[in-house]
Structure formats: C-alpha cells, structure tokens
Amino acid sequence: xxxxxxxxxxxxxxxxxxxxxxxxxxxxxxxxxxxxxxxxxxxxxxxxxxxxxxxxxxxxxxxxxxxxxxxxxxxxxxxxxxxxxxxxxxxxxxxxxxxxxxxxxxxxxxxxxxxxxxxxxxxxxxxxxxxxxxxxxxxxxxxxxxxxxxxxxxxxxxxxxxxxxxxxxxxxxxxxxxxxxxxxxxxxxxxxxxxxxxxxxxxxxxxxxxxxxxxxx
Amino acid sequence: xxxxxxxxxxxxxxxxxxxxxxxxxxxxxxxxxxxxxxxxxxxxxxxxxxxxxxxxxxxxxxxxxxxxxxxxxxxxxxxxxxxxxxxxxxxxxxxxxxxxxxxxxxxxxxxxxxxxxxxxxxxxxxxxxxxxxxxxxxxxxxxxxxxxxxxxxxxxxxxxxxxxxxxxxxxxxxxxxxxxxxxxxxxxxxxxxxxxxxxxxxxxxxxxxxxxxx
Numbered sequence: 001x002x003x004x005x006x007x008x009x010x011x012x013x014x015x016x017x018x019x020x021x022x023x024x025x026x027x028x029x030x031x032x033x034x035x036x037x038x039x040x041x042x043x044x045x046x047x048x049x050x051x052x053x054x055x056x057x058x059x060x061x062x063x064x065x066x067x068x069x070x071x072x073x074x075x076x077x078x079x080x081x082x083x084x085x086x087x088x089x090x091x092x093x094x095x096x097x098x099x100x101x102x103x104x105x106x107x108x109x110x111x112x113x114x115x116x117x118x119x120x121x122x123x124x125x126x127x128x129x130x131x132x133x134x135x136x137x138x139x140x141x142x143x144x145x146x147x148x149x150x151x152x153x154x155x156x157x158x159x160x161x162x163x164x165x166x167x168x169x170x171x172x173x174x175x176x177x178x179x180x181x182x183x184x185x186x187x188x189x190x191x192x193x194x195x196x197x198x199x200x201x202x203x204x205x206x207x208x209x210x211x212x213x214x215x216x217x
Numbered sequence: 218x219x220x221x222x223x224x225x226x227x228x229x230x231x232x233x234x235x236x237x238x239x240x241x242x243x244x245x246x247x248x249x250x251x252x253x254x255x256x257x258x259x260x261x262x263x264x265x266x267x268x269x270x271x272x273x274x275x276x277x278x279x280x281x282x283x284x285x286x287x288x289x290x291x292x293x294x295x296x297x298x299x300x301x302x303x304x305x306x307x308x309x310x311x312x313x314x315x316x317x318x319x320x321x322x323x324x325x326x327x328x329x330x331x332x333x334x335x336x337x338x339x340x341x342x343x344x345x346x347x348x349x350x351x352x353x354x355x356x357x358x359x360x361x362x363x364x365x366x367x368x369x370x371x372x373x374x375x376x377x378x379x380x381x382x383x384x385x386x387x388x389x390x391x392x393x394x395x396x397x398x399x400x401x402x403x404x405x406x407x408x409x410x411x412x413x414x415x416x417x418x419x420x421x422x423x424x425x426x427x428x429x430x431x
Contacts, residue, residue, distance in 0.1 A: 025297050133373075
C-alpha cells in the first residue's frame with residue numbers, strides 16, 4: 001500500500017484497467033462455453049420431446065407465423081413454438097407442446113406430447129420447477145402420476161380428481177399432499193392446449209418433415 | 218519456520234477459525250444450497266475456486282492497487298472469477314447449475330471472500346495468501362459438505378442420490394426444507410461451542426495441575 005495520496009488519475013486508471021481485464025476475461029469464458037451450453041440445451045429439449053412422444057425418432061421445430069404453422073429453425077422473439085415429432089419414415093406422429101404457469105412456489109415449465117388425430121395427451125415431462133421437495137416435486141418424481149399422462153383424453157379438458165376416484169378417460173389422480181402442484185400441471189396443459197387448438201392445422205395436414213435440417217439423430 | 222507459517226495459514230481456516238462454524242460467515246449459501254451433498258460440494262467447489270483465485274491476484278497486485286480504490290478492485294476481481302465459475306458450471310454440469318440457480322452469482326456477495334481479501338491477501342505475500350485462501354475455502358467446503366450430507370441422509374435417506382436405507386425408511390422431509398438447514402447448523406454450532414468449552418476447561422485444568430505440581 002502506498003503511503004502518500006495517489007492522484008485521481010491513478011485511481012481512475014487502476015479501475016479502468018481492472019475493468020478492462022475483467023471484461024476481456026468474461027467475454028473469453030462466455031465465448032468458449034457458449035457452444036457447449038447451447039448444445040446441452042438442445043440435447044435436453046430433444047430428450048424431453050422424445051420422452052413425451054413415444055415412438056418418435058425425428059423432430060423439428062414448428063413456429064406459428066402469420067396464421068400458419070411452419071417449420072423453422074430460428075424464431076423471432078415471442079413467437080409461439082411447438083415441436084413436431086416424426087417416425088423413421090418421416091410420418092407425423094404428434095406435437096410436443098411447451099407450457100408454463102404458476103405452481104405452488106414458482107413457475108412450472110413443462111412439455112407434453114399431443115396427438116391431434118386421436119385428441120390424446122401422450123406424455124408429460126416437467127422441465128423446470130421449484131416445488132417443495134418431498135411433496136410438490138412428486139409431479140415429476142412420482143412415476144404413477146407421470147405415467148397417468150400417457151394416452152390421456154383432453155376432451156373437454158383434463159380434470160385432476162381425488163386419488164382413487166378416476167373413472168373418466170380425461171380424469172387423473174391428484175397426488176395426495178401435492179394437490180396444488182398436481183392441479184397446476186393439469187391447468188398448464190389445459191391452457192396450452194386451448195391456446196394451440198386454433199393454431200394447429202387440421203389433422204392430416206401437419207407440416208412435412210424437412211429433410212435438410214434438424215434430424216441428425 | 219517458514220514452512221510452519223504456511224501450514225498455520227492453511228490449517229486455521231479448516232478448523233480453529235472455520236469460516237462457517239466459528240466465524241459464522243457465508244450463511245446465505247450455507248443454509249440455501251445444502252439440501253443435498255452434491256449441491257453442497259458444487260457450491261463449495263465454486264467458492265474454493267473464486268476465493269483462491271481472487272486471493273492470488275489480490276496478493277500479487279497488492280502493491281499496485283491504491284488503497285482508496287482497493288474494495289472496488291477486489292470486487293471486480295471476485296466478480297470476474299464468479300462469472301467464470303458460473304459459465305463453467307453451466308457448461309459442464311447443467312443439472313447442478315439449475316439446482317444452485319441464483320446462488321452461484323451470489324458468491325460475489327459472500328462476505329467471507331471479500332473479508333479474506335481485506336484482512337489477509339492484501340497484506341501478505343502470495344504464498345501465504347494462497348495457503349490462507351485454501352484453508353478458508355477448504356473449511357467452507359467441509360462445512361457445506363457436512364451440512365449437505367447430514368440433511369440429505371436424514372431428509373432423503375440417501376447420499377449423492379444413492380439410497381442408503383430400505384423402502385421402509387420414512388424421510389424427514391423437514392431436513393431438506395429450509396428449516397432443516399437451521400436445525401442442522403444449530404446442532405453443529407452447539408457441538409463446536411461445547412468442544413471449545415471443554416477444551417478451555419481442560420487447558421485450565423492442565424495449567425492448574427502444573428502450577429500445583431511445580
């Protein structure tokens with residue numbers, strides 16, 4: 001430490017140099033980790049899509065643009081996005097629709113598989129949530145609850161009922177001790193479904209799988 | 218003698234001046250992210266990296282940094298290391314990064330780190346500063362791990378995600394909820410204070426015995 005008071009210039013310069021070096025270091029680490037981070041995110045999404053749409057082996061991103069659903073790799077901000085799932089021959093199997101909404105503690109983000117032809121939910125995967133450990137987190141840890149979204153009718157909408165009282169194809173057992181979280185999941189799916197109902201093309205006229213992009217399985 | 222200095226600088230952070238159990242610093246990450254052993258280790262590891270890196274730099278440049286702007290310079294150095302740790306964890310272990318969430322950027326606000334720069338690194342040579350940082354960060358890591366392990370074993374019946382007990386184990390869910398952090402920390406602090414009390418008592422007895430014996 002210097003004993004005599006340094007000039008203001010020296011103080012300013014010290015901070016400027018420190019800031020500059022720090023900035024360069026941060027840009028360096030950002031640039032060098034960005035490819036891995038993007039790849040991780042893409043892989044995570046891919047795995048989730050394959051999980052909620054059983055039998056799917058190829059996928060592509062579909063964007064709702066100017067009143068119709070088109071296959072597109074990039075999106076303009078806030079454009080609604082779903083993922084189309086196709087089998088090995090490139091035949092359309094179903095959509096993976098993302099949804100988000102308030103849970104018990106924080107936003108729950110999820111993805112569910114949907115076949116417009118049979119109007120069934122094919123699977124559900126929670127992507128992000130901060131529900132209470134041991135109670136609310138059963139929405140993704142309780143295999144019975146997650147299993148119940150396989151082949152679940154969405155007409156007129158999914159209803160969460162008390163455990164053991166399901167008798168309709170559109171009803172699902174709420175988790176004991178996590179009723180709010182279970183109902184939140186159901187509500188998010190219902191809302192995302194009604195949002196997309198008008199946007200999705202009639203069954204049979206879904207966008208074709210583009211051969212050139214997005215199918216490096 | 219010189220060797221002794223480094224050893225002393227290192228070991229005091231691990232036990233005698235343990236940043237968590239004795240100095241009671243860094244409580245925010247301590248209570249927030251110790252709900253499982255792996256989270257605790259990731260947090261401890263990130264803090265270790267930040268503290269050792271910043272101490273090395275602060276000590277190397279201690280004669281170049283004017284004392285009027287030293288705190289700002291320390292913060293710039295610490296923040297840079299935190300950003301590096303943040304992106305590295307995000308790229309390498311995205312799952313753990315998701316669990317830790319906002320607490321990685323918040324390492325910057327961990328008073329233990331700035332405290333070590335001001336109290337130690339800016340006054341001592343590089344070798345001692347790094348040893349001190351490793352001791353303190355090691356002590357912090359150990360403390361986080363013991364809390365994380367205890368809470369995961371009791372609250373989830375598992376360690377590192379591996380189930381330890383049979384199907385019949387009823388997890389104490391409260392242990393992985395926020396109150397569990399306070400309960401566990403309280404019990405450990407109780408033990409540390411009891412230990413210190415006993416040690417002082419013992420030393421007093423020895424002194425007494427020596428005086429009456431001579």
